[in-house]
Amino acid sequence: MAFFWSFSSVPLLGLLSLFLTTLQPSSSAAAHLTTTSIRFRKPSTTADVPVFREAPAFRNGETCGSSTVDRIHVAMTLDASYLRGTMAAVLSVLQHSTCPENVVFHFLYVRNEPQVFSSIKSTFPYLNFKTYRFDATRVLSLISKSIRQALDQPLNYARIYIADILPANIKRLIYLDSDLVMVDDIAKLWGFDLNDKVLAAPEYCRANFTNYFTDAFWSDPVLSRTFERRKPCYFNTGVMVVDMDKWRKGKYTRKVEYWMVVQKQKRMYQLGSLPPFLLVLAGNIKPVHHRWNQHGLGGDNIEGKCRSLHPGPISLLHWSGKGKPWLRLDSRKPCNVDHLWAPYDLYRPSRHFFEE
Ligand SMILES: *[C@@H]1O[C@H](CO)[C@@H](O)[C@H](O)[C@H]1NC(C)=O
Numbered sequence: 001m002a003f004f005w006s007f008s009s010v011p012l013l014g015l016l017s018l019f020l021t022t023l024q025p026s027s028s029a030a031a032h033l034t035t036t037s038i039r040f041r042k043p044s045t046t047a048d049v050p051v052f053r054e055a056p057a058f059r060n061g062e063t064c065g066s067s068t069v070d071r072i073h074v075a076m077t078l079d080a081s082y083l084r085g086t087m088a089a090v091l092s093v094l095q096h097s098t099c100p101e102n103v104v105f106h107f108l109y110v111r112n113e114p115q116v117f118s119s120i121k122s123t124f125p126y127l128n129f130k131t132y133r134f135d136a137t138r139v140l141s142l143i144s145k146s147i148r149q150a151l152d153q154p155l156n157y158a159r160i161y162i163a164d165i166l167p168a169n170i171k172r173l174i175y176l177d178s179d180l181v182m183v184d185d186i187a188k189l190w191g192f193d194l195n196d197k198v199l200a201a202p203e204y205c206r207a208n209f210t211n212y213f214t215d216a217f218w219s220d221p222v223l224s225r226t227f228e229r230r231k232p233c234y235f236n237t238g239v240m241v242v243d244m245d246k247w248r249k250g251k252y253t254r255k256v257e258y259w260m261v262v263q264k265q266k267r268m269y270q271l272g273s274l275p276p277f278l279l280v281l282a283g284n285i286k287p288v289h290h291r292w293n294q295h296g297l298g299g300d301n302i303e304g305k306c307r308s309l310h311p312g313p314i315s316l317l318h319w320s321g322k323g324k325p326w327l328r329l330d331s332r333k334p335c336n337v338d339h340l341w342a343p344y345d346l347y348r349p350s351r352h353f354f355e356e
Pocket of ligand 1: 209
């Protein structure tokens with residue numbers, strides 16, 4: 001099994017954030033950090049990492065190739081707070097794959113949480129995965145406060161830097177959020193023809209695009225011309241197929257960062273890492289069938305109200321929005337759609353939960 005650590009190519013910054021990720025918040029280095037508007041969650045202790053049961057081994061079907069060109073590369077973020085979602089997502093991908101042994105997972109993390117890594121290993125003993133540290137200092141100064149605190153975590157921004165972080169021999173990548181389950185063969189999404197586009201994702205042209213940006217944006221004579229000669233539509237960055245070579249060559253990381261710098265000066269939007277993606281790419285992506293991102297199952301960003309499914313075939317269910325199925329199931333007030341997530345839940349409640 002491949003398992004390696006990636007360190008920043010900038011030694012000083014890398015070292016700095018290594019300290020930030022290992023020190024307690026009361027230390028001087030971390031205290032300095034809290035002078036910015038971004039707060040790290042408290043470092044987790046053993047008690048914070050849930051316990052999971054071991055997933056079965058998933059084996060390739062007879063038709064599967066076994067060379068490097070047959071690999072399917074999937075990137076996801078990894079941290080203790082969303083671990084239960086990550087586990088369910090991984091299980092769902094493997095379970096519906098014809099060639100599960102060909103799927104390689106690339107996990108990005110900000111804080112070094114050994115229990116999280118060992119938890120992945122013990123839950124999926126046969127999983128082909130690599131872990132990469134995302135240097136949060138790269139993005140901390142660029143994050144502006146959004147309408148939901150969870151969206152402001154540096155790890156949410158890691159998707160912008162994936163092409164820099166992953167090895168150059170990875171030419172194509174599927175990025176997946178941690179609050180979703182795949183209910184179809186990921187190979188179908190992987191094989192999608194991007195034509196000349198850098199990114200493919202389901203796009204939603206009936207959503208009112210105006211609402212993703214503030215009046216300050218639309219009333220600014222220069223900014224409001226951003227989408228000229230484009231037909232911009234909303235797309236969700238939780239499910240994306242990315243041509244990594246085109247992303248690198250086109251310097252898309254810089255392009256997305258550029259808008260985050262502008263956002264710091266002129267408040268153009270209220271969501272987190274999504275709007276800068278829209279500014280760069282909306283109207284210029286390869287649309288994928290909506291079945292690949294039935295999003296918004298977590299409800300809205302404020303209350304996380306229950307929502308029902310949109311009609312039509314479904315290959316992927318996504319609990320974007322405030323409500324997360326594992327939290328709503330635990331609270332014993334689940335939404336109907338949460339019962340579709342439950343079969344993928346590998347969480348093993350502690351024994352005393354059942355006793356008494
Ligand atoms: C979209 O929303 C804006 C602002 O809320 C509104 O002015 C506009 O009429 C809406 N457009 C459509 C097509 O509904």
